[in-house]
Amino acid sequence: MACWRCKSSLESEAEFCPLCQTIQPPSPGRTYFDRLGVESCFQQDLHTLVTRHRQEQRRFHPDRFVSKTDAERRLSLEHATALNDAYRVLRDPCLRAEYMLRLRGCEVGSEDKQVSLSPMFLMEVMELREVIDELRGSDTHVERGQIERDVALRYEDILARLGEGLDNNSDNVDELAQLAAQLRYLKRILEDLQSLAEAI
Template sequence: MWGGRAQVLCRLWGLRPAGVPGRRVLSCHAASEEGSGSARCWNCGSPGRGEGFFCHQCRALQPPDPTRDYFSLMDCNRSFRVNTTKLQHRFQQLQRLVHPDFFNQRSQTEKDFSEKHSTLVNEAYKTLLAPLSRGLYLLKLHGIEIPKGTDYEMDSQFLVEIMEINEKLAEAQSEAAMKEIESTIQAKQKECTDSVSRAFEQDDFEKAKEILTKMKYFSNIEEKIKLKKIPYS
């Protein structure tokens, strides 16, 4: 049983995706030969865990790798442009490997690790799927975060625009009025997504930060629209 599972693990976890700096690409065999430089298995003490989730000797599930970022975990290049179809496929693959339902007959330690892995995979998938959260995470990897209360950094014209949209939303009394506002926000989010993608491609992180801040405002309006649409659904 473990022979076939090991091959799957080697395919999924043996190679580091291209574009992730600072880590040497390892084949499955090379990972097994890594030696004393790798973390030791908690179960059998064997060195050379490599890049996988399972010990290459006893096949016990190992704890999450704290050095692995979401892009690496989900087999994506560290870039704002992400193939969401590939991302979803990767998510499904990983959940079939580490979901707690597959560890009912294993040790309590492995059950605990599977919970952590499954949670991590869910968080990574959710973060990289949405443009806003993906952009914010990418900024964070570059040491840049957007603190709360950044109104003073936005130009007054933009803040007036947000205020006017919020007022229009508050006054909307029909489904048609709601859809009009929703279409406007979707168009603005699409424009921002295209702009922030270009900013990341040019390594202009300050510009990306500015655009992502605007996207946060539009995202807040989208949440308000969802809440207000409930009576119409």
């Protein structure tokens, strides 16, 4: 790889040229973990993610590029966008798990390759949805709170199993994908329950 301005050779993931200090295009081979400079694993410390994101954003802040060329400003924006994407995904355990599965060649969220969930789980989700619909419009704080606690426990349990499988490098990617898909459903139900709480 060479610097696009001074043509001196660069390390493949260099963000700035050490010779002329010019900003380089973001390297497409870098993972979100690389971008934020954190270990590539499921267990993440939120505080570290926040700090790393802020530190990295500062390096690409538009203020630093006001006197630069259009090309450099555009590149700084590309870096900032890539950093924001990395932060948005890694701070959310559900998205982080899906991303880790994607790095292992398994698309959980894509429409054309849906993970097939067990009929039992789907039935359970359907029943939960019916209960939530019945709660709508009624003054039922206690019941809603109880359901939310139950679903939150299931969510935490699945999340823990998924995180463990990912960090222990389980080869059963299908099982991990199942867990990630279940997590997606439960997350949506939790969001529904929370919006219901605001409506009551």
